Amino acid sequence: AQSVTQLDSQVPVFEEAPVELRCNYSSSVSVYLFWYVQYPNQGLQLLLKYLSGSTLVKGINGFEAEFNKSQTSFHLRKPSVHISDTAEYFCAVRNLNTGFQKLVFGTGTRLLVSP
Amino acid sequence: ETGVTQSPTHLIKTRGQQVTLRCSSQSGHNTVSWYQQALGQGPQFIFQYYREEENGRGNFPPRFSGLQFPNYSSELNVNALELDDSALYLCASSSNRDSRYEQYFGPGTRLTVT
Numbered sequence: 001a002q003s004v005t006q007l008d009s010q011v012p013v014f015e016e017a018p019v020e021l022r023c024n025y026s027s028s029v030s031v032y033l034f035w036y037v038q039y040p041n042q043g044l045q046l047l048l049k050y051l052s053g054s055t056l057v058k059g060i061n062g063f064e065a066e067f068n069k070s071q072t073s074f075h076l077r078k079p080s081v082h083i084s085d086t087a088e089y090f091c092a093v094r095n096l097n098t099g100f101q102k103l104v105f106g107t108g109t110r111l112l113v114s115p
Numbered sequence: 116e117t118g119v120t121q122s123p124t125h126l127i128k129t130r131g132q133q134v135t136l137r138c139s140s141q142s143g144h145n146t147v148s149w150y151q152q153a154l155g156q157g158p159q160f161i162f163q164y165y166r167e168e169e170n171g172r173g174n175f176p177p178r179f180s181g182l183q184f185p186n187y188s189s190e191l192n193v194n195a196l197e198l199d200d201s202a203l204y205l206c207a208s209s210s211n212r213d214s215r216y217e218q219y220f221g222p223g224t225r226l227t228v229t
Contacts, residue, residue: 004157032216043119043205043220044158051216090157094216100171101148101209101218105157 002027002093006106013113015083021076021109023091031093033074034103035065038088047089050074061085086113119208119221127227133194136224138206140187146211147189148218149181152203164189165211193226201228 003026013019025031032051036044048059055067065076074091088110092103120139128134140147146165150158160173164183178194187208193200203225207218 036220041222043222044207045220046217049216092157098171100163100165101146101211101216102160102163102171102173103148103150103158103207103218104160107155107157 002029002031002095002104004091004093004104004106006089006091006109008109009107010110010112013081013111015113015115016080018079019077019081019085019111021089021091021111023074023076023106025072025074025091025093027072027093027095030096032096033065033067034092034094035059035063035074035076036090036092036105037061038090038108040087044090047076081111081113083113083115085111087111119206119219121204121206121221121224123224124222125225125227127229128196130196130198130228132196133192134196134226136191136193136204136206136226138189138191138208138221140189140208141219144208144210144219145187146209147183147187148207148209149189149191150205150207151175151200152205152223153199154202158205161191196228198228201226 005024034049035047050067091106148163149161152158163171167183182190203223205223206221209218
């Protein structure tokens with residue numbers, strides 16, 4: 001079985017500062033990795049994903065993430081955040097070997113950007 | 116291209132009642148997954164439907180059931196509601212032919228059980 005750990009439940013940061021949201025996963029098989037964002041009272045929007053290839057993945061809204069297989073991590077970064085980045089961020093994994101598309105999510109990290 | 120839609124947006128039910136939630140897939144998608152997101156938690160996989168059959172299920176009891184229709188829309192039914200069923204229910208659609216492995220989520224239905 002897979003599991004995802006998001007170590008920080010909340011990350012406060014000032015506008016224009018850099019931010020890193022941490023994600024570690026556990027799996028005995030190969031996985032695909034995803035980051036989703038959830039704005040208040042909305043569904044989930046895909047930020048970026050790692051399937052294969054380059055370990056540095058760029059997504060929407062200036063976010064990027066780096067897959068580190070040896071550390072089983074997939075941390076999300078942004079060099080300069082905006083007030084509008086305030087939201088809940090979820091890391092998720094998907095088992096490559098199952099025939100269905102189950103995503104296993106972490107508990108989320110709330111990013112709070114203040115002026 | 117129409118996105119994933121869900122209805123209703125909010126629902127209040129009493130313990131012991133039954134509820135049906137609805138989801139319309141994004142155009143061209145043939146697979147629907149349902150997730151339960153309790154307050155302050157990440158979404159938990161309930162089950163997935165493909166070709167009108169359930170082809171994957173998470174750790175949810177049988178009182179959670181579903182349907183997928185020929186137009187790929189879907190329903191989630193929950194019988195004998197319990198207080199812990201209060202959550203945001205998310206529907207996600209995807210295509211098994213999509214090598215990008217992306218799921219597109221709807222805005223969710225917030226269910227409150229009193």
